[in-house]
Every structure is written in C-alpha cells, then in structure tokens.
Amino acid sequence: MTNKLVLIDGNSIAYRAFFALPLLNNDKGVYTNAIYGFTTMLLRILEDEKPTHLLVAFDAGKTTFRHSTYKEYKGGRQKTPSELSEQFPLLKELLDAFHIKHYQLPQYEADDIIGTLSKVGEQQNYDVQIISGDKDLLQLVSDNSVVNITKKGLSEVDKYTPTFLHEKLEITPEQVIDMKGLMGDSSDNIPGVPGVGEKTAIKLLKQFDTLENLYEHLDEVSGKKLKEKLENHQEDAFMSKQLVTIDRQSPIEIGLDDVQYNGFDQQKVRAIFKDLGFQSLLTRVTGGESEEEVELQELPDIEVTIVEEVTKDLFAEVQALEIEMLEENYHTGQIQGFGLVNQHGKYFISTDLAVKSDTFKQWAEDKNSEKWVFDAKKALVSLLRYGIKLRGITFDLLLSSYIIDPSENHHDIPAISHRMGEQGVSFDEEVYGKGAKMKVPEQEALAEHIVRKANMIYILKEKAEKELEDNQQLELINELEMPLALILGEMEHTGIAIDTEQIQRMGDELQSRLKGLESEIYELAGETFNVNSPKQLGPILFKKLGLPVLKKTKTGYSTSADILEQLQDQHEIIPKLLLYRQLGKLQSTYIEGLLKVVNKDTHKIHTRFNQALTQTGRLSSTEPNLQNIPIRLEEGKKIRQAFIPSTEGWYIFAADYSQIELRVLAHIAQDEKLIEAFNQDMDIHTRTAMEVFHVDKEEVTANMRRHAKAVNFGIVYGISDYGLSQSLNITRKEAQKFIDRYLDSYPGVREYMDEIVQQAKQVGYVTTIMNRRRYLPEITSRNFNRRSFAERTAMNTPIQGSAADIIKKAMIDLRYRLADENLEAQIILQVHDELIIEAPEKEIEILAKLVPEVMESAVQLDVPIKVDYAYGKTWYDAK
Incomplete structure (x- = not known):
C-alpha cells in the first residue's frame, strides 16, 4: 500500500x-x-x-x-x-x-x-x-x-x-513564483509590478518562460507602458519572487x-465535541462500532424495570415522566413507550399497556399526583389522542432550559443534560439511527433509552429550578409559561375548522388570475417564456426591454423581488410580474399548503405552536405557519375566509392589541410625551408626525403620518437609516434625519436606548417586564456589524419580548375567565397581537365586554392598554 x-x-x-x-x-x-x-x-x-x-x-x-x-x-x-x-x-x-x-x-x-x-x-x-x-x-x-x-x-x-x-493557468508549477513575482499579492503586501495582473503575468511567462529571461529580453516586450513599468519595478519583481518562494x-x-497517523481516540474526540457543542458531528466519529455500543460505554449503569402490569404501587407522590415519540409531529406520531422514574425505581411501560390501563389513566389524570416532564404541551396532546387528560404537571425541563437561555439551539434532553454537567443519556440518532437506516431497537434497548431520559428529567429538576431561582425567573415559568403550555396544548388538540371547498374555490380563482397575468406579461414582453425562470426573464427585461441592470449574478441578471420593486416605475411589465409572484406564492404556500395539512379525521387544522423557539418569547407555529398569512394583499386576506367556527351557527371573535409595542416602549422608556399622547388617546402616528415635522395636528398630511408610522415601528424594531430609507423609498440621509428628529422629540426614548445598551454590555443580557432574558455575547464584539446588531437587539428585545409576555398573560387570564363564567367560547388561535375565539351567537355580546376587559388588564402599564375587536362568520369577517 x-x-x-x-x-x-x-x-x-x-x-x-x-x-x-x-x-x-x-x-x-x-x-x-x-x-x-x-x-x-x-x-x-x-x-x-x-x-x-x-x-x-x-x-x-x-x-x-x-x-x-x-x-x-x-x-x-x-x-x-x-x-x-x-x-x-x-x-x-x-x-x-x-x-x-x-x-x-x-x-x-x-x-x-x-x-x-x-x-x-x-x-x-x-x-x-x-x-x-x-x-x-x-x-x-x-x-x-x-x-x-x-x-x-x-x-x-x-x-x-x-x-x-x-489547464487553469497555462503555466507550470515552477512558474507560479514568477507569476506571483510579477503580479504581487495585496493580501501579503507583496508589491510585484504595478498594473500587472494575473492575465498579463501569464501572457509574459508564456512568451519568456521565467522572470529572469523576461528581464534579459525586456526589449521584446510589446507595449510601451508595460515595458516602462517592468523596467521601473525590476527590483520589486525579483524581491516579490523571493518573498513568495517557499x-x-x-x-x-x-x-x-x-x-504517522493511526486513527483517533473516539472517547476523547466525542468528549471535546460535546464540550464544543458539536452535536451534529458526534455521530460521524463512531468508527466501526455501533453507535449504541460507543455511547453505552460512556454512560453510567442504570437499572430498568420493564413493567408487565400497571398497579397503583408503581406510582409515588412525585415522578418524572418521559413520553417517547420519534416523529416531530406529535399530533400524528406514535408513542414508543413511557419512562417513569420516582424515589422507588426506574420503570418502562409499553404504550399498549399504559393506554389500555385504567390505573395509568387515573394516575395521569390525578391533579394531585405531581409529574415532571419534558415538553408539557407535547405530553398533554399525545395523551389526549388516547382520551387521557394529563394533569398535575409541575415541572417542564424543555421550558426551563428555554427560559434559562433562549439563544441555545438544542433543547433536547441529551443537550440540556450536557450543559448542566450530567452524562447519562444517548442522543436519539445514536439509538435509532437516522434517515433510511432509522429503526426502533429491541425492547430492552428502547426501554433503557427512554428511562434514561426520564431519569435525567428527575435528576435535572433541582438544578434547573435553582438556576431559574438565581435568575429570578421562577414566576415566569410557573405563572406564565407552564400554564400557557397546557392552554396551547388544548388549542392544538381542538384545532381550527377549515372550509376546504372555499379554499379550493379560491385556488381555482387564483389559477385563473395567474393565467390571465401570464398572458398580459407575454403580450408586454412580445414573446412567451417561463415566467418563473430568472434565466429566461432576465434577458427579456434587461436586453429586449432595455431596463437598467441593477445587479448581475454568476448565472446572469438578478430578478429578485427587491430588484423588481426598484424597477416598478420603469415599465408596466414589472408590477404585473410582482403580482404574479405574490399570487403564485399564495397558491403554493397557502392554498395548496393548507389543504395538505387538513386532518382527515377531524377535518381541522392542528397547527403546532412553538413555545421554546424565538429569543424574544413570541410564539410561532408550524404545519401550517398561521403567523404568516398575508394581510397586505387582498387575495391574501381572503384566505381567512376559509377559517370558520367548528360548530354551525357559531361566530369567530377576534381581538387584538392596539399598538401594544409602542405602549410598552412608552412605559419602559418613561418618555413624557409618549405617555401623554397615549393617556390622551391621541393617534400616536399623528402625534409623532406633529413632533417630527413641527406642524399642528390639522397640518399633518397622510404622507407625513405614513412616514411617522414607519419611524414609530422602525424604532421598536431597531431600524437603521438604511432600513428606513428602503421602506419609505427615501435617501439614507433623509431617513437618518427622521430618526434624529424622532429621538429629539422623544428624549426619553433616546435615553432608554443609550442606557439599555450600556446595561447589556455590563451584564451581557437584557430582560422583559416579566424577567425573560436574552443574552447578547456579541455586544462587546470588535466586529462592528456584529456589535451593531447586538445593540439593536438590546434596544428592541425588551419591547418585543414584553409585548409577547403580555399576550401570553392575557391568554391565560382569558382561558380561566371563560371557564369561570361557564362560557362555551374557546380560544382557538393566537397570531402576533391577536387572539381568535370561536363562540355561539348568544355569547358574542358577553365577549364584547369580557375579552377587552381581560386583555387590557393582563398587566398594568403607565399608559392604557387598548384592545380592538370584531366578529363574523369567518376569520376574514372578524376584521
């Protein structure tokens, strides 16, 4: 060899x-x-x-x-x-x-x-x-x-x-140093001969072979200027050649x-990968041994009892419960088994045994039997499918890890245990494999893996709560996130009714409009082509129609949305292309996308709310993402017509916070003018326009108000002069003037921004009004861009995060209030600052008073909180 x-x-x-x-x-x-x-x-x-x-x-x-x-x-x-x-x-x-x-x-x-x-x-x-x-x-x-x-x-x-x-350079390896001697290297500050680049250097070497031979035959060089440069910089050329010679x-x-290399020590490499947080690389270093064997060598022994009969004496006063599922979607995934750990022992219960056992059901539904879990929402929903309503959850390891540090990418049990200094559980891939090789192991190995997870929940509970207590975040998890998790679980299980016939009708209408637009685009282009192909569209726009080229890519002309938006006044084809793309996205993402996720049994959509994902604390949703249904385009708004009550004759009631983030800003910044404006119930955008443009209320034009609105919300999201200039289509200089005038008008906001950045630099994080943290390690970075991003994040996270806290609190208060009043109405969806409720017609009048009252009193700010509401037969009608 x-x-x-x-x-x-x-x-x-x-x-x-x-x-x-x-x-x-x-x-x-x-x-x-x-x-x-x-x-x-x-x-x-x-x-x-x-x-x-x-x-x-x-x-x-x-x-x-x-x-x-x-x-x-x-x-x-x-x-x-x-x-x-x-x-x-x-x-x-x-x-x-x-x-x-x-x-x-x-x-x-x-x-x-x-x-x-x-x-x-x-x-x-x-x-x-x-x-x-x-x-x-x-x-x-x-x-x-x-x-x-x-x-x-x-x-x-x-x-x-x-x-x-x-083939690449038309030179030999020996000529590389001659080429470098001629062209120099700016990255190493090697001078070479000014004006001689790679092409010229190669051309000279093809003719003269070496640098030495070139200078011996300098008279034969064509081009007076080149000859002069070579003559004047001979010393630099030879010195450069010397410098680059290895x-x-x-x-x-x-x-x-x-x-000599004889392979690596798997245990040492795995240990350093874990320390560095390289979870994705761990499975690549297991060598010829099975992944299970390698991991099990490192794990402490554990005694697992495989339960053959579920009896009452199996359950103690407090226990950790792990409900194992492989599929990400726990609405449809299968439970692989249950791990149960308490002061008496460590037990594995098969799925079939557990869900058919009245004893298990009684224990699961006993609110006085304390349970510690990983992901309370998932645990609740997965058991609801079997008619078991899990109660008594008092600790959630997933939510605890998320609250301790929301910037972490991995909140699974092995990653959390590693961060908390425990080594007692394998990663799922190491047990099940992945991709085509993924399979459930024999019961003994499966039972051990699941019980190890339950055991880690049991072990880590005290450590997690101690960290939450040190961070003053016990109230955040116990009073906000934990109750909310169970409410979200109920909402997910209940689902949202969808009128599939309406969606299909909308799909047919959109398809017809897309075909019509396609014909109009072909007529304006003077030929047919693939409208969705940038390679075909580019030449038509920039060669045939002669539009100015704003950006080129390696494959041709850029026809991205931002480029087309800059060109929309240049030719009537551009607005039609933009609309075609928007309608096409509606068709594929929302019409076809919604139909794909309608549950065949319930005929509803069961979205999954991500409670432990965003760093601001906001909820997001998947399968489908209901947070992103378009509202600017009328065709997008109409998609909401398909969201209907699940009971005939009922109504959709929608309530949303009015300018909640600006109200939070006024409260946090303690800016007198902002507080005064909200206390007097003034239109905040008009008030800002008055301040920025130095005009009376009657003189504020629609355009002034539009600019003021962009600055108001831009400030909340830490907008830069560039970002504002793009949204208002003005110069960066004009945008910076707006921002400066805004901060001059609201000095409390300027002071808040300065102080919050300094505070973040001192302690490394910022907090919301409910003490949610966001860590900002890059706020002291020497890299300007990274530091600037962290500074903007420091300014806007307390505002966005506090707004997220408020609507979460409102959801909890409203859920309990609806139950206290014995109302049939139930919350079915949360989107940004809006709560969607379905209710019978007889309760609408009650909700019109009760919902704003509950939402407006969720927290006390130094400015009034305002809630708008509407109702109708569909979500679209309730706007």
Missing part, C-alpha cells in the same frame, strides 16, 4: 472557516465557528484520503525570515479578530484528541513547513496531498504532490495536478516518522 501524506495549512483553513460560517459559540460563550468548519473539512479528509501520515502546520508568529528582506511583508493585514485568535488553542486541543501532529517553527511560515515535508515525502515516493486556501502553494504541485485549494468557503475544492494547473529546506525538527 502506498503511503499517503496529508499536509494541512492550519492558518489558511481556519481563516477560511471563520469567515465562511456565522459566528457560532457553545454554551460557555466560546466562539467555535472556525473550529467547526475546520473539523468538518478534517473529517471529510480522513474519510476520503485515509492518510497514513498527517500534519497540520501553523504559522509561528508575525515575524519571519522574509521580514529581513522586506520589512513591510504582510504589513497591510488587519489584526486577526479576537473571535478567531481565541479559537486556535482549542483547535490544537482538538487535533491532540484526534492524535494528529501539529507543528510550527519560529521565523518560518506554515507554507515552509509544508514545502519541506512534502519534498521529503516526494523523495520517498509518498502520495502527497496538500490542503490550503492559499494559491502560493501551487508551486509545490508535482507528479507526486496534489495541492487541494478550497473555494466557496470550504465546501468545494480544486485539486491541482501539473495537468490541471496548466523554503523547502527549512530547519524543521520533525520527519515522516513523527507524523
């Missing part, structure tokens, strides 16, 4: 990874994006190349022997971002876990180490593979050495052999024997 030597340019690949990936960090706040990208590539190299010898070379420091030749070498480079430099020590720790040799040499660069060792490898007839993002290393290409240059971040690689190099005889103290 041929020995294979893989040499990796550590600095180059780390830099590429850092800038190719978003700034990631683990649960300790340590930045990891460079390490993650590097590791992903490393795993691919190990799988594809199967090296017998492997080295990662690093630069030793800023100063090298090249600086004695040219002091300004690499002088123009910006300082390495601290977010990257702090990752290098961790990257080297990871390489140690992989048993991969890494090396650096004072006064020399990684290129020199790679060049020297690759030469030794070639001499001993090794297959040498060099990995870098730096084309300087192309000079090392040979019959034995392939130089792999990464491009497009790290996802694609060009493999340079002598033949491929000649030293292939550097005094390295390692040889091929030192870089």
